[in-house]
Amino acid sequence: MHLPQFRLMFDVGRGSSRLTEVPLLLLTHGHLDHSSGLPYYISQRNLRNLPAANIFVPPELKEPLTKILQLWCEVEDYQTRYNLNSVDYEQYVPLHGNYYFKAFRSIHRVPSNGYTVFEKSRKLKQEFQGLPGHKIAQMKETNHDMFYENYTPQITFSGDTQIEFVLNHESVRKSKVLFLECTYIDEARTIEHTRKWGHIHLEEIIQNQDAFEEVEHLFLIHFSPRYRYDKICKILKEKLPSGLYEKTTPFIPRYFKK
Numbered sequence: 001m002h003l004p005q006f007r008l009m010f011d012v013g014r015g016s017s018r019l020t021e022v023p024l025l026l027l028t029h030g031h032l033d034h035s036s037g038l039p040y041y042i043s044q045r046n047l048r049n050l051p052a053a054n055i056f057v058p059p060e061l062k063e064p065l066t067k068i069l070q071l072w073c074e075v076e077d078y079q080t081r082y083n084l085n086s087v088d089y090e091q092y093v094p095l096h097g098n099y100y101f102k103a104f105r106s107i108h109r110v111p112s113n114g115y116t117v118f119e120k121s122r123k124l125k126q127e128f129q130g131l132p133g134h135k136i137a138q139m140k141e142t143n144h145d146m147f148y149e150n151y152t153p154q155i156t157f158s159g160d161t162q163i164e165f166v167l168n169h170e171s172v173r174k175s176k177v178l179f180l181e182c183t184y185i186d187e188a189r190t191i192e193h194t195r196k197w198g199h200i201h202l203e204e205i206i207q208n209q210d211a212f213e214e215v216e217h218l219f220l221i222h223f224s225p226r227y228r229y230d231k232i233c234k235i236l237k238e239k240l241p242s243g244l245y246e247k248t249t250p251f252i253p254r255y256f257k258k
Contacts, residue, residue: 001157001179001221006095006117010157010179015040020048025055026101028159029112030065038065039072042082052081056093056103059086060111087113092120092151100151104169106161108198114158116171118151155179160222162195163204166211178215179251180205181222185235188226202239209244218244219251 001010008024015037025041028034038055045053057065062084073079087103094100098120106114125148156175158165166172166180183189183199194201199222205212212218223232232250240248 003117003155006099006101008095008101010115011035011159012037012041015044017044020044021050023051023053024095025053026103026113026115026157027055027057027061028106028114028157029058029108029110030061031110031160034159035065039069042069042080043072043076043078045082046078046080052083054083054085056085056087058103058111058113062086092118099154102151102171104165104172106159106165108160108162110198112159112161112198114156114161114165114169114172116156116175117154118171119154121150121152122147123150158221160198161200162198163200163208167208173211174214176216177219178212178217179219179221182220183222183224185223185227185232185239189224202235206239206241206244209241212244216247218248220248221251223250223252 002019002022003009006024007022008026009019009022010026011028011034012019012025013033013036020041025038027038042053045051066084069080069082069084089103089105092100092102095117100118100120101115102118103113103115106112125146153171153175155177156172157179158172158181160181160183166178172178181200182202182205183197184194185202189201191201191203194204205220220236229252232252236248236250237245
């Protein structure tokens, strides 16, 4: 998932030469459908003499990925450059301007993250709200501590997770745009089976529809390959409550539409 306005991508899949120039990769977890393109991505950036990529991963992944990448260097007989970073779950990491990202623990079978992009602004503290403008100006001149930093969630990418990733994180629920995994959508897989494998079933989204009230646009991703495009669209229209359906888009790879 590429966000060109922030020059970042979430996960790297099987790798794509079209995304070689993206300098920032936020990796959710190590399963191959999300991470197998990592050596290719790094190698291609080095081949084109681009700056070392900045890659953020769950802390548990840094050591094993370092070993894997070093082995690829041996295979290629070339030492590539990259910056592999363990995420700090307390830190807002600068993107550009007033935008930052932050990692949140998700709930999957292996260590995993979701990521949220925030816009930072300065807000007047509550005790000063309602004062006339000239009074606020005077107090600013005397260096009163009148403002606080406010981080507004803009875009969240869930990666693979259970529904608690939404329920447990206010920033996720208040994101304007939410890319949320929805692996299973019908009775062929139960909620219990879905949760066992660290995923979300459509019925769980419906059962927790109130959690999405502040989300302006919900993109559902990571559908099981067992579903074709027409079936996904049909089931979403049949099952989602009208208010939720109107702001939901199935984000479907091209090969699903065959």
